[in-house]
Amino acid sequence: MTSWLANSNQPLQGELRVPGDKSVSHRAVMLGALAEGTTHVHGFLEGEDTRATARVFEAMGVRIETPSASERIVHGVGLHGLKTPTGDLDCGNAGTGMRLLSGVLAGQGFDSVLVGDASLSKRPMRRVIDPLSMMGALIEPEPGGLPPLRINGRKGLQGIDFKSPVASAQVKSAVLLAGLYARGETTVTEPHPTRDYTERMLAAFGWPIEFQPGFARLSGGHVLRGGEVAVPTDFSSAAFFLVAASIVPGSELRLRAVGMNPRRTGLLAVLRLMGADIREERASGQSGSEHGAEPVADLVVRHAPLHGIEVPEALVPDMIDEFPALFVAAACAQGRTVVSGAAELRIKESDRIATMAAGLKALGVDITEMPDGAVIEGGRARLPFRGGSVDSHGDHRIAMSFAVAAQRAEGEVLIEDVANVATSFPGFVELATGAGMGLIDA
Ligand code: S3P
Numbered sequence: 001m002t003s004w005l006a007n008s009n010q011p012l013q014g015e016l017r018v019p020g021d022k023s024v025s026h027r028a029v030m031l032g033a034l035a036e037g038t039t040h041v042h043g044f045l046e047g048e049d050t051r052a053t054a055r056v057f058e059a060m061g062v063r064i065e066t067p068s069a070s071e072r073i074v075h076g077v078g079l080h081g082l083k084t085p086t087g088d089l090d091c092g093n094a095g096t097g098m099r100l101l102s103g104v105l106a107g108q109g110f111d112s113v114l115v116g117d118a119s120l121s122k123r124p125m126r127r128v129i130d131p132l133s134m135m136g137a138l139i140e141p142e143p144g145g146l147p148p149l150r151i152n153g154r155k156g157l158q159g160i161d162f163k164s165p166v167a168s169a170q171v172k173s174a175v176l177l178a179g180l181y182a183r184g185e186t187t188v189t190e191p192h193p194t195r196d197y198t199e200r201m202l203a204a205f206g207w208p209i210e211f212q213p214g215f216a217r218l219s220g221g222h223v224l225r226g227g228e229v230a231v232p233t234d235f236s237s238a239a240f241f242l243v244a245a246s247i248v249p250g251s252e253l254r255l256r257a258v259g260m261n262p263r264r265t266g267l268l269a270v271l272r273l274m275g276a277d278i279r280e281e282r283a284s285g286q287s288g289s290e291h292g293a294e295p296v297a298d299l300v301v302r303h304a305p306l307h308g309i310e311v312p313e314a315l316v317p318d319m320i321d322e323f324p325a326l327f328v329a330a331a332c333a334q335g336r337t338v339v340s341g342a343a344e345l346r347i348k349e350s351d352r353i354a355t356m357a358a359g360l361k362a363l364g365v366d367i368t369e370m371p372d373g374a375v376i377e378g379g380r381a382r383l384p385f386r387g388g389s390v391d392s393h394g395d396h397r398i399a400m401s402f403a404v405a406a407q408r409a410e411g412e413v414l415i416e417d418v419a420n421v422a423t424s425f426p427g428f429v430e431l432a433t434g435a436g437m438g439l440i441d442a
Helices: 022-033 047-060 095-106 126-134 170-177 197-204 235-247 266-273 323-332 342-348 352-362 397-410 419-423 428-434
Strands: 005-007 013-016 037-044 063-065 071-075 112-115 138-142 146-152 160-163 185-189 209-212 213-218 227-232 252-259 277-285 295-300 335-339 366-370 374-380 388-391 412-418 439-441
Touching: 005 366, 005 397, 013 397, 013 428, 022 037, 022 047, 022 063, 022 071, 022 095, 022 170, 022 227, 047 063, 047 095, 047 419, 071 160, 095 112, 095 170, 126 138, 126 170, 170 185, 170 197, 170 213, 197 209, 197 213, 235 252, 235 266, 235 277, 235 295, 235 323, 235 397, 235 428, 266 277, 266 323, 323 335, 323 352, 323 374, 323 397, 352 366, 352 374, 352 388, 352 397, 397 412, 397 419, 397 428, 428 439
Parallel strands: 013 252, 037 227, 160 185, 388 412
Antiparallel strands: 005 412, 005 439, 037 071, 063 071, 112 146, 138 146, 185 213, 209 213, 252 295, 277 295, 335 374, 366 374
């Protein structure tokens, strides 16, 4: 099992650019495959998760070229051009891959089986099976609504008016993608707005869709047209550096061209409420982005003393992947930070409330778990963390968050089970050490 040894207490400095956005990369391959014509994807995330999605479409007869790293040319086969796969379709570690694919595959005229790794095989799929079944899909999970998913192909989905009980972009997207194949209209209403990449990209590929925060409506029977997709960099990957530079005295980092979709930048708002010094420069719509323009900006972050806050529940969906990093910032802040309304964290790549609480306790932090969040008492001492050993339970964002925490620890931190960092952030160690973080393979 791969582990890291981390520690430094040296300032972070310089400029860096994090890899492409995971959510956008998944969708670019999916819509590119289902489009007429070719789709040229720039800035594709070379992560295990997004590569798994590309392999799934290759297994269904889609030709995907890799002219250079972070570039893909997807030769679309059209909405009804996928071929029957000969084996199971492996989504690896990717919940996004499996949930969005279940919507696509429910609309095909062939049967398929979606499988995943040990972590994905424990993640709930009822949340997509239920609405897709209402549309007429036939999907058989394992007991408990878990993967593998056996999807019985049948043409004949019917549009639905779905009021989603959870704020989940994956659920919304699965229903909308099935809606491409459905008779009539499909609408999704969310309890809180979530990331809208599926809606934006469908519109960019020429599919008529009406959407606003928390709502989307489309009808079946149109055509997707391929083109250029410029993937922005991933705010969730930038997040580790926003926290690292904020908590280590003397730090100043410039993160270049960070994706700034407002449904993703909740952590920025929360860090600023805690006193962080983060400037946005050179904000723009992304250049050359014929298909799915996303806002980007350089973020310049300097160390600043942080104080604890009650995280506004309204911001939770806009920072759903950033809580492990936020917990680290909270441990370094003066006073108490309270997180609530975030029960979804318990069903991510690991139970992120339990995994973070166990690791932070091992490093001497006073944290109390709640069913839907945690209470963290920050500012233990000049150095907020002790040295020690933490288990990331194969969760990429937990591993990277503890690498950040270790930069303010009294002694070395051993972080176990870190191989899955490659699912979302290939090259993390090189970028982090280049910026001054102390981090080596153990
Ligand atoms: C994602 C949606 C979120 C997020 C995940 C990516 C997406 O999941 O946590 O990393 O690309 O749609 P939920 O929809 O389960 O909240």
